[in-house]
Amino acid sequence: MKTYIVGGAVRDGLLGLPVQDRDYVVVGGTPEAMQELGFKPVGTDFPVFLHPQTQEEYALARTERKTALGYHGFSFYAAPDVTLEQDLARRDFTINAMAQDDDGNLVDPYGGQRDLAARTLRHVSDAFAEDPVRILRAARFMARFADFTVAPETLELMRTMVANGEVDALVPERVWQELARGLMEATPSRFFLTLRECGALERLLPEVDRLFGVPQNPKSHPEVDTGVHVMLVVDEAARRGFELPVRFAALLHDLGKGLTPKEHWPNHGGHEAGGVPLVKAVAKRLRTPNACRNLAVLTAQWHGQAHQADNMKAEKLLDILQGTDAVRQPDRFELFLQACIADHYGRPGYADKVFAAAPRLQEALKTVMAVDAGAIAAACENPAGIPGAIRAGRLQALEQWLTHASQEA
Numbered sequence: 001m002k003t004y005i006v007g008g009a010v011r012d013g014l015l016g017l018p019v020q021d022r023d024y025v026v027v028g029g030t031p032e033a034m035q036e037l038g039f040k041p042v043g044t045d046f047p048v049f050l051h052p053q054t055q056e057e058y059a060l061a062r063t064e065r066k067t068a069l070g071y072h073g074f075s076f077y078a079a080p081d082v083t084l085e086q087d088l089a090r091r092d093f094t095i096n097a098m099a100q101d102d103d104g105n106l107v108d109p110y111g112g113q114r115d116l117a118a119r120t121l122r123h124v125s126d127a128f129a130e131d132p133v134r135i136l137r138a139a140r141f142m143a144r145f146a147d148f149t150v151a152p153e154t155l156e157l158m159r160t161m162v163a164n165g166e167v168d169a170l171v172p173e174r175v176w177q178e179l180a181r182g183l184m185e186a187t188p189s190r191f192f193l194t195l196r197e198c199g200a201l202e203r204l205l206p207e208v209d210r211l212f213g214v215p216q217n218p219k220s221h222p223e224v225d226t227g228v229h230v231m232l233v234v235d236e237a238a239r240r241g242f243e244l245p246v247r248f249a250a251l252l253h254d255l256g257k258g259l260t261p262k263e264h265w266p267n268h269g270g271h272e273a274g275g276v277p278l279v280k281a282v283a284k285r286l287r288t289p290n291a292c293r294n295l296a297v298l299t300a301q302w303h304g305q306a307h308q309a310d311n312m313k314a315e316k317l318l319d320i321l322q323g324t325d326a327v328r329q330p331d332r333f334e335l336f337l338q339a340c341i342a343d344h345y346g347r348p349g350y351a352d353k354v355f356a357a358a359p360r361l362q363e364a365l366k367t368v369m370a371v372d373a374g375a376i377a378a379a380c381e382n383p384a385g386i387p388g389a390i391r392a393g394r395l396q397a398l399e400q401w402l403t404h405a406s407q408e409a
Contacts, residue, residue: 233346
């Protein structure tokens with residue numbers, strides 16, 4: 001048996017990047033021989049083993065054959081006669097189809113080094129077309145490596161896969177997994193733009209795809225195009241290091257603009273409320289975590305009003321805080337403000353335009369939370385009047401704060 005490091009660890013090592021995980025392939029091995037050496041078998045589809053000390057994964061060299069549509073439609077063959085080159089041939093991109101032996105010698109039968117130098121994503125063989133997840137992986141690598149391009153022949157193959165319905169066979173959980181990872185890359189816009197270029201975005205996220213070509217008012221949106229704006233916003237969220245729920249909310253915050261009749265362009269009155277059902281539909285279809293779904297719904301519904309907060313009176317400020325349930329969920333409200341911050345700065349020429357609404361809403365929340373709601377409730381003779389009394393107390397506190405703030409200004 002001979003062992004090789006394969007895939008991403010080799011690629012990242014050659015790029016001078018930190019190597020996070022190491023995957024190994026074993027040539028000439030059998031399950032029995034691996035277990036005799038103390039390796040623990042895991043997985044059911046093909047032979048994978050955990051090293052007895054490091055717990056790293058070691059897979060027997062294998063080939064695969066397409067048997068049905070989708071991600072799971074494969075049969076595998078793993079045996080001692082499978083060569084390293086055969087195992088590497090089933091991998092997605094040439095930059096991931098390299099291996100290193102124990103002495104550090106590189107095995108590169110498909111030109112991975114060449115494509116690394118050219119910053120090119122190129123499929124290893126036509127077997128790429130058998131696995132639709134590879135379209136999502138291509139998009140994710142484009143989001144990670146900002147200076148890479150997809151080889152023309154690979155892009156054309158991806159388009160053919162979309163046309164053949166391979167993308168439609170992807171299970172929601174795998175789409176979400178790759179989409180979430182794409183959102184957490186350095187330049188998430190490239191994930192969605194790559195999907196759009198091959199036609200997959202229209203199949204997976206038609207609500208986002210239809211935003212491209214929809215104009216906005218150039219006074220507030222110099223980029224004009226709504227799809228372009230959304231891409232700028234997700235990149236701004238990434239640049240600021242915001243977490244996944246914020247980035248997902250940034251992606252979906254303007255879905256309602258895709259419903260605006262053309263005769264109303266470039267204005268989009270009511271797009272916030274109109275976007276809420278779309279956000280819910282996307283979250284349900286992708287089976288997203290509740291934290292991502294709830295923040296995205298909240299952001300779609302309230303971001304428009306939040307942007308006007310620095311000019312609002314007490315009652316409107318309180319409406320936002322109550323509508324977003326900020327008192328009970330202040331941490332989520334902070335994430336909501338982060339999504340609004342990304343929305344504000346995700347426009348050309350806005351880097352130096354301070355987003356005053358965020359600190360104003362933060363101070364408004366502090367003011368409201370300082371009101372003793374329990375004491376107000378205890379003093380209320382009629383239980384039915386408690387909500388109104390608490391709101392009145394909070395409103396009075398906000399008015400006093402605004403008066404004081406204006407006097408100081």
